[in-house]
Amino acid sequence: MKTPQNRSKVVIVGGGFAGIEVARLLAKNPLAEVTLVSTNNCFQYYPNLYRLVAGASANQVSIPLDKIIPKNVTLLIDTYIGIDLTQKAISLKSGSALSYDYAVLAMGSDANYFGIEGMEAHAQDFLSVKKALALRSSLLQKISDAKNLSEAEAKELLHIMIIGAGPSGTELAGALGPFLKEKAKKVGVNPSLIGIDLLDSSPRVLAALPEHASALVTEQLQKNGVTVYANYGVNACDEDFLTVTNKNTPEPTTLKMKASTVIWTAGTKISGAFATIPGVVMTEKKRVQVTSTLALPNDDSVYIAGDGSGTQYSGLAQTAIDQGQYLAKTISNRIAGVPVSDYVPQPGVFVIPVGKAWAILNKKQFVVSGLAAYIIRIIVDARYFLSITSIAQVISMLKKETS
Ligand SMILES: Cc1cc2nc3c(=O)[nH]c(=O)nc-3n(C[C@H](O)[C@H](O)[C@H](O)COP(=O)(O)OP(=O)(O)OC[C@H]3O[C@@H](n4cnc5c(N)ncnc54)[C@H](O)[C@@H]3O)c2cc1C
Structure with missing residues (x-):
């Protein structure tokens, strides 16, 4: 039997959506000794990285892990x-x-x-804060260079x-046009010289959403000056081309x-x-095969959470958060010797902003677009930040952004 003097060691790898959820919630269990290992000392809120490219402050998408993780969790910045x-x-x-009784790989x-x-x-x-900032600075440099060109x-x-x-x-x-055009105006470059194309091999944008949602988004993109190339597959890329x-022509043309x-x-x-796990088996979608409790089939003390886990809706932040909450409860139950229930995958809600003050919200066949959906997205983001950090930290993030 576990006691506060003889706690179960839980090692969590990955300070992202899934990992911090497990760490935050398990920290409340006096019978768990929790360690979180992550390569990065900051949590990165990927859903807002596009905003960083389009001018937002890094503080809006990145929070130091030690401002999120409770003091009784050991935080190791390591790989x-x-x-x-x-x-x-x-x-x-x-x-x-690090030895463990339970491990969560995320x-x-x-x-x-x-x-x-x-x-x-x-x-x-722009899969990290660093890359998003590098992309923004190369775009701004090009605007500045354009001043001296025909x-x-x-x-x-x-x-x-x-x-x-x-x-x-x-x-x-949707976000780049307004941002870059404003910057161009400021430095005396004609904003109409900026061209933004969006290209996809699917027949429509946001192919996972219902068709009428794609049509609304395409219209909104066009209003923001974006040219959409649907049904265009990319074969190669070099410095210029x-x-x-x-695939829109009767015979596909290259x-x-x-x-x-x-x-x-x-x-x-x-x-x-994930490929380093001994005996790991990948699903058809190239994620790690897990049991109904998100454990490895060959070892029930190791759990896979977030994008790595081969469950129905993996690949979404919402799924990673959901799995983190499920695993904190499951591990607590196992420590206490209580039976655990199966993980039930939940479909996500998409809220995708396009341009200024407009977004599309979709769950199954339900679609809402416009300002209302945009406000919902702001609320969703704010609610998430408030769930992982203090209101003081959120206010300080907003202040830094304003300044
Ligand atoms: C640009 C972008 C936009 C997105 N927008 C949305 C959206 O709007 N809505 C949505 O639901 N989902 C969105 N997603 C998907 C969502 O971000 C992921 O599904 C989610 O981040 C997965 O969570 P996770 O915990 O599995 O991994 P992550 O959140 O990626 O966290 C992984 C962590 O592991 C750490 N790590 C990696 N390798 C090691 C290692 N070897 N040792 C130690 N630590 C390691 C990383 O530093 C990171 O901290 C987006 C993703 C991207 C890239």
Whole structure:
């Protein structure tokens, strides 16, 4: 029997949506000794990274983990490199090893370029605060450089191609125009020289949403000056051109499209760190196969949470949070010797902003668009921040943004 003097060791890897949820909630259990390991000392709120590219402050999307994680959780900034299921130990890059009674692996995702020739080398992404800031600064530099060019040269330099019309690509496409045009005006560059294209191999933007929702979003993108290329598959990327296949013609045609900036938003894959788990089996969707309690099939003391877990709605922040809450309860029950219930996957709600003060909300066939959906998105973001950190921290984030 566990007592506060003889606590169960719980090691959580990954300070993202799933990991911090498990850590925060398990910290309330006096029978659990919780350690959180993460490579990054900040939690990054990915849903708002597009706003960082479009001018928001880094404080809006990034919170130091020590402002989130309760004091009784040991926080280690280190990198997981492997797990020994027999010894029940996790190895870290620093050379140390952590023994555990229960482990939760929640290392999230990396970019996936699907082996498209030249894409990784020539495209930019915004999958971290650092990359989002680098992308913003390269776009602003181009605006500044355009001042000294002829109109034709400036137009070429300010042509941006966003690949992937899923939520990230669509949100970025809607936000970039107003931001860059304002910056261009300020430095005396004609804003109409900025061109933003959004390209996807699916027949419509936001292909996971109902058709009428896609139509509303396409209209809104066009109002924001974005040109949508649906049914265009990308085959290769080099310094100056994208090679694409237009599938809208009776016979698909291959053509070259010139773009000075290529932004990749079309795919992620689960972190390569999951492949280090001995005996790991991947699902068809290339996530880790788990049992109905999110444990490894070959070891019920190791759980997989967030993007890595092979469950129905994995790949969403909402799913990762949900799984974090489920695992905190499941591990507490196991420590107490109480039976655990199965994890029940919950469908997510999409709220996708496009341009200023407009968003689309979708759950199953239910769709709302416009200002109301945009306000809901602000409330969802604020509620999440308030659930993980103090109101004082949220106010300080807002103050820093204003300044
Ligand atoms: C640009 C973008 C926009 C998105 N927008 C939305 C949205 O609007 N709505 C939505 O529901 N979802 C959205 N998502 C998806 C959502 O962010 C993910 O589903 C969610 O982050 C998954 O949570 P997680 O805990 O599995 O991983 P993450 O939140 O990615 O956290 C993983 C953590 O693990 C750490 N880590 C990685 N490798 C190691 C290692 N080897 N050792 C130690 N630590 C490690 C990382 O530093 C990170 O802190 C978006 C994703 C992106 C990239």
